[in-house]
Amino acid sequence: MTKIIVDDKAYEVPAGNNLLHACLSLGLDLPYFCWHPCLGSVGACRQCAVKQYQDENDSRGRIVMACMTPASEGARISVADPQARDFRAGIIELLMTNHPHDCPVCEEGGECHLQDMTEMSGHTFRRYEQTKRTHRNQYLGPFINHEMNRCIACYRCVRYYQDYAGGSDLQMLGAHHHVYFGRHCDGTLENPFSGNLVEVCPTGVFTDKTFSQDYTRKWDLQCAPSICQHCAVGCNTSPGERYGRLKRIVNRYHNDVNGYFLCDRGRFGYGFVNGDQRLHQVMRRQGGSEETTGQAAQVATAAAGHRALAELLARSDSAVIGSPRTSLENNFALLTAARQHFCGGFSAAEQQIMQTAVTNYRQPDIGIPSPADIETADAILILGEDILNTAPVLALRVRQAVRNRARDLAAAAGIPAWQDAAVQELAQQSRNPLIQLTVDNTDLDAIAAINRQLAPADIARLGFAIAHGINSEAPAPNDLTAAETELADRVCALLNHANRPLVITGTALLSTAVLEAAANIAKSLSRKLDAPCPLHQCLAECNSLGAAMLAADSATLEQTLEGVEDGAIKRLLVLENDLYRRCDSRRLDAALDRLDELIVIDHQWTATAAKADWVLPAATFAESEGTLVNSEARAQRFFAVFPGVADVRAGWQWLTAANPGAWAAIDAVTADRASAETVAVEQVATEKATVGKVAVGKVAVGKVAAGNVTIDAVTKACAASQPLLAQIVAAAPPAEARSQGRQVPRMPHRYSGRTAIRAHINVSEPKQTPDPMSALGFTMEGDPTHLPPALRPSTWAPGWNSNQSIHKFQQEVNGELAGGPSGVRLLDEPAAAAAATWFTEIPPAFRAAGDKLQPVPLYHIFGSEELSQRAEPIQARRPRDYIALHPDDAARLQVCSSDGISFSAAGLEFCLGVRITAALPAGVIGLPMGIGGLTPAALATPLTVTKAFDWQPPPSPGDRAVIASDLAANGGAAP
């Protein structure tokens, strides 16, 4: 710690940072633009000027930029000094000379850093009366709006986009006061993290286009703390709702998981909540109809749905299927409803690989790195996983780990890490080594030291060879080629040389051998390091790990289908799972047709729902509460943003209501009812010096109806049922938690229009929907700031309306949130019985099987994930349908890149265009998941492929397709 003196008051601040970092960490208000906690200082905007004094006798002082001045021991500065204040007011006045008179028609208005800083600096009257420079805007794709006139040239956008996110198509163009931040020409911003520009840009140059199309000011958005549903990383988000529609998603800071940034899939993939495939009403199939379209279903009442569900659950010939894309509570309610015939929702291949993943995480010599820990590694090996497309935010973290070589060099040269320009100048192209063994090219290839594309079996073999190379006790594969041996030696040399090596792998290839090879590498590294070696396993869906931990020994989908085929199972209940994504279509069709009854609980119209006799509408993440376990085994709670309409209920609500008998017997439920008044939850909340206490409230918020099970009771029962999940209760404070005696308000305190929103329906306003089962209320009354991080709906502090206000809630800038980490890590304790043994089953080398091609999955950030692919802007970025072939295979099949091929997989016929890529190993066929109807079910067996002579390329190019409003914005011309 270092002592600094600010305005004659002494403070202790952490050593080694700059004065701006120190002042903001202390909770002092100091305006800034070009500095960003993740981007360091460049001193470009001159806004954070303070006066620095030599010593206590110095009365004149000198003006310095706080962001460029180290907080050295005894530094004496003044923020309030009149000269410094005048300087800052002068700077903001200069920055504002060309700023347009746009605030009323600007999406940033109300959460604008420039507005906040202008207010803070006291620039209230425009004196400049000369002309303003103007710019033309660019079309930047379906995600981002561009309004270049508003730019104050802080350079944050290009520093984020190029340096931090590794993008190359956003540049600073032009010279002097003509500088322009955009692309070389109109076109889609290609980096998959471009959405963060919306939050990085301090003004309204880059704004969220999807939000603008259905716009609401920040102060009118009802928000709740939530967790992203589109991959297993578990980024914390803050979705906003108004008028019953989910309007947007912004980042919610969590220093261990997502930090300040989200990927574009997470930010723009929310459209499925409002989409036309969304289910809101109970539907039953009309008797005897063979039709399986939406029209064939007729609307029924919720009560009838409950009856049908209860009847199904009461019978002994019923089976139930859970889902890795829904919460633990929903899955547990299903498990309780039918423990005998419960299927976790995984296919056999998925079940096997998920159990391997859980086993790996429980090994004593394997550590589980959080996404933030990945940034601290000095050598990273990625085995088999295309992380940019399956766990995007991890790719951003890996990029920083690779760049952080610069920090080590700077530390050696005595340059502080926050001196961004100097550090980059020193480092030039020096990088920490990244080694990638994948099946196809990835977007991280450009920064990797070693890239090699191999078939999954060969990746695993090479992994085993690397493990053996690091520690000769590890089993070695036989008959490696000379090239493979040489490659393994190079990788071993890099990993052996590293002080903090890290291994990343994943389940995307559905290859258990790859996971086992990665575990062996981590084990041999841990012997070298004499400490557990970090191994991160990327998983497929938002609750894959939770579902695998809940139902370790449950039936697989194949076993359940066998039960249906033998006639043992006559009725099936499917919860939020599209079985056609995981099973052979023909087999599934036949099995579902054999059933007496199929009930589907889901929020989307899926192929499985189309076969159902009853469809019960489920709540999405935006309308329900639940717990998800991410790929580092962190259990995190998401909360309902707005109440569901019509028949929409959370899966656990449908299931507990249909099965009250089973729930009445569960101790945790009865205990929960009894303890509601006695539990005193004391949670240290937040802001800097003020410590709020969350305690049991006195204010009644409506009563849970007698006989109804609460979400907390389900969570507790789930925790009690499975030792691995025992900690999930601590993921967030319980429903009884209160802040200042009240529920946490989901609406901001300035929420407008309460007496007009529903006045056209009835002028007498109904009272606000009570939410007795949650610590949050659908209300604007209460304390929005003194909250534990797990309950903070959105980020706002007085005078700081933008998301930059997050520093008011951090213990230190860039550090942990005040109030401690949210979420709880479940697998930090290794399994008691786990012995440090090697995996020894090494697969044989990959050989092309005659005419048949081995299918391998390829993933796309836009299009591969089940829910986000239903959002319109994500569809606009989806690649066109294709399959990928090696040139040798293409030559053998006599196809070129303008031809199509046909094949049959998973019971479906496919006819798709060919993409020829030399990166792919020969003998495999790359199937893009989620594109052209291809699903993981198509990966089961080698494929016989023939040239399709009647294939026609699709009429519109999917890759650069634009949505209608973009065409309009672009003068009718496609970019």
Place this chain on the structure above:
Amino acid sequence: MLEALKAVQSQLVTLWTVIQHTFSRADTVEYPEQKPYTPPRYRARIVLTRDPDGEERCVACNLCAAACPVDCIALQKAEDDDGRWYAEWFRINFSRCIVCGLCEEACPTYAIQLTPDFEYCEYNRQNMVYEKEDLLISGPGKYHDYNFYRLAGKSVHGKDKGEAYREERPIDVKSLMP
């Protein structure tokens, strides 16, 4: 004794004041036969005005709704093909409105204005809910010349980049000329 005298005097003065008022003119008016005078800036029925070009002035910025102390204004922003913001719908619940005029003060485009027309009672409270078509008038109201989009930097139909008040022509970024 003095106290008692003072009390009697107070009573007499009061009586005299009342008797005097018997002969003064009544302040009440025979409404509705006789209409009271309301000055042009009297705060009563709220309207949405148009700019001098006849376009809607409201840009759906939501400031009126945020300023409203009884939260009786709700609206939704929409955007037409040339980038102009407008209110897709705009609702005022006059049964809640306290005609304080804060919405007019907050309006950056002079769109929402209070008029002297105070005669908008209804027997049915539901009829006090006004939609955009009930609020929008065809003229500019109290401010004849103001046109927000002539001052704003956003380009709309009929006003390209660089054509707003005190704006330079758009910059050609590919030029190196100063």
